[in-house]
Amino acid sequence: MGTAMILKIILADGTSQRLTLSSGPPASIDDLTDEVRKQCGLHGDFKLQFMDALFGNEFLNLTSISEVENKGTLKVIDVSKTATVQHMDEDSTFNLVSESQVFTPSSVGDSSYLSGVSEDTDVMSSSELVGSRSLWPAVFHVPTFSFDSELKLQHANLAYIQNGTTLIPDPKLKSAILESLVQEIVKYKVYANDKEMHEVAQSLIKKHPCLTEKGSSTGCGGWKTSLKYKLSNYRTQLRKLGYPEVTVNSLKNKPVGRQSAAFGVKKAKRAEVIFCPPYPAAETEDTLETMQKSLLLDVKQRNNRKLVKHKMEKTFALRRHEVVRDAPMVESFMAKWPALFDVSEINAEFERITTVPLQSKFLSQLDLHSDTLIKLFQKRGGQLGRRLKTIVAQIPDCDEPDAGRECIIKGLCVYMGEDPENLVQEYVDMDENAIKEVIQDTTIGIYVIKRSTSAEPEDIGIILEGISVLQDLENVALAVAMLFGLMYALNLNYPVDLRYTFEVIQKVFMGLDGSKPSNKTLALKNQLFQ
Structure with missing residues (x-):
């Protein structure tokens, strides 16, 4: 290997x-x-x-x-x-709009025009609506500075190579460098942690070695400190402009009586690329609230998927503001946004927040690591090892991948020292009222309803705050992916008794914010990639 x-x-x-x-x-x-x-x-x-x-x-x-x-x-x-563009005739460039997309002035309006959206009509992507953001890069790219700054650095780099002379930049040059770096940082996030700031500073002195600081053990400690202050000052500017991701943390937005700097600080903590986005251009909270109310009717209509998708895309910022700012109960949020509690919409919402596909990435990574995980399960000794060997023995042949994935997930819980029954609870031959009572007492998890007379489950669903929010899922692995997606969509904390399992899903399988993993997660990650 x-x-x-x-x-x-x-x-x-x-x-x-x-x-x-x-x-x-x-x-x-x-x-x-x-x-x-x-x-x-x-x-x-x-x-x-x-x-x-x-x-x-x-x-x-x-x-x-x-x-x-x-x-x-x-x-x-x-x-x-x-290829499609290259094969178009010159005359066809004037016929890009199909007849189904042509509308008259009288058709312009929220309900009349949008209700006529055809299956071939493109909807705006999340990047067009809330701005372009990407995951934090593996290697930070130092941008090209202004012409005079690059000229100064070019001469200084040459002197550094020839005789090792470092450059102490004048205030104007240093300000220009910091300003450009901050502009590059905010393409990814407005709250960068210490490790990320260190990566930026290291990339800077790697590209321009003349800026290396001789008095620093890392050669860039002063640059990292300066970047932190510069980014903090830039957030102050954004706060004055009303940028929601920073205004949500301002003192005047704290609850009455809780106006301390430390209370309710809301920042992206799990690699959310778009955590609290601004409203789309030409939209306000009132116009988006109106669209949300129309969505309640749209979800009840048949063959209306395209319109619902369009409106869910456009009201994304409104939902994020509610989730981040108000932290509503799941029941009330579900009543207001029923369209979100659907497999396709959870996938879409997760990708809007992280730019990473949920279902395909989770299942592919689970399959990719399954053989190595099985070997790790078999090597484990003690009481956990005995439990893991029992789970491995239940893994079926390769022609039943869904059942195999379920066993791998349960084995992962055990391997991380957690109880898989806290994640997946099976109810066999229980009457409906008894199941409802158990669900009401469950904060978070997945339920599987079975009958002893049938090998296939009768129902698989997700529970949040004592409510069944998703039903009739195809398998447990899909349910785990959707539960993980809902935690991002609703900004929920991982349950304490499953925090290591979800950390592995986030930082190992999904590749979201691998910095500072717990010792358990780091040990597993090293074994998977050795």
Whole structure:
């Protein structure tokens, strides 16, 4: 087995995600393309480009697997769309709008026009609605500074190479450098932690070694401190402009009597790329509230999926404000946003928040690590080892992947020192009233209703705050993915008795914020990728 490789994949819609190759680089570009398609949940034809440092980090077509480097960046180019454009006749450029999309002035309006949205009509993507954000990069890219700043640094770098002379930048140059770096940081987040600031400072002195600080043990300690202050000052500017991700933490937005700086601080803590976005252009809270009310009627109509999807996309910022600012109870939130409690919408909401596909990424990573996890389960000794061997013995043949995934998930809970019954509770031959009573006493979890006369479960669903919020799911693995997605969509904390299991799902399987994992999670991660 080769050395594990991590790549940043920039998708065709402008978002990006991490790709893990646990066995090292594939044998061919076709194998790499298949892995990208699998982990990123892509469909159709596409080609890959790589970021070439020899040409100023421009993207060039990938022609050899040797051009792929660990922690490198690849870009997905949708070949199907490109081919379509290339084969269009010149005359056809004037016929891009189909007859079904043509509307008269009288049809412009929320209900009359949107109710006529056809299946072929594109809806706005989340990036168009709330701004472009990406996951924090594996390697921070230092931007190009102003012309005069780059000229000064070029001369200073040459002097550093020749005689090791470092540069003490003048206030103007230092301010220009910090300003550009902060502008690059906020493309990812407005609240960066200490580790991320250190990565930025390290990238800076790596690109411009003349800025290395001789009095610092890391060579960049002063730059990291300056960046923290600069970013803090920039958040003050954003707060004055009413940017919601920082205004939600201002003192005047605290509850009456709880106006302390530490109370109710709301920040992205689980790699949420879009945590509390601004409202879409030309929209206000009132217009989005009106759209939300119309959604309550739209979800009750048949064959209305396209319209519901469009309105859920457009009201995303309103939901995030409610979840982050008000922390509503699940029952009241479900009554207001019933369309969210659907498999396709949970997938969409999770991707809006993190830019990472939920269901496809979780299941593919679970399958990818299943063989290694089984070996780890079999090696474990003691009481936990005996429980794990019992679970491994229940794993069916490969023609039943859903049942096998369920066993792997339960084994993961046991391996992390937690009880799988806190996650998945089975009710066999229980009457309906007894099941309702048990559900009402459950804070969070998954239920499986079975009959002893049948091998297939009668129902699989998700419980939040004593309410069944999702029913009739196909299998337990899907239910776990949807429960994880709902925790992000509703900004819920992981349950204490399952915190390690969900940490593994987040930081190992989904690749979201792998910094500062617990000792248990780090140990498992090292064993999976060794």
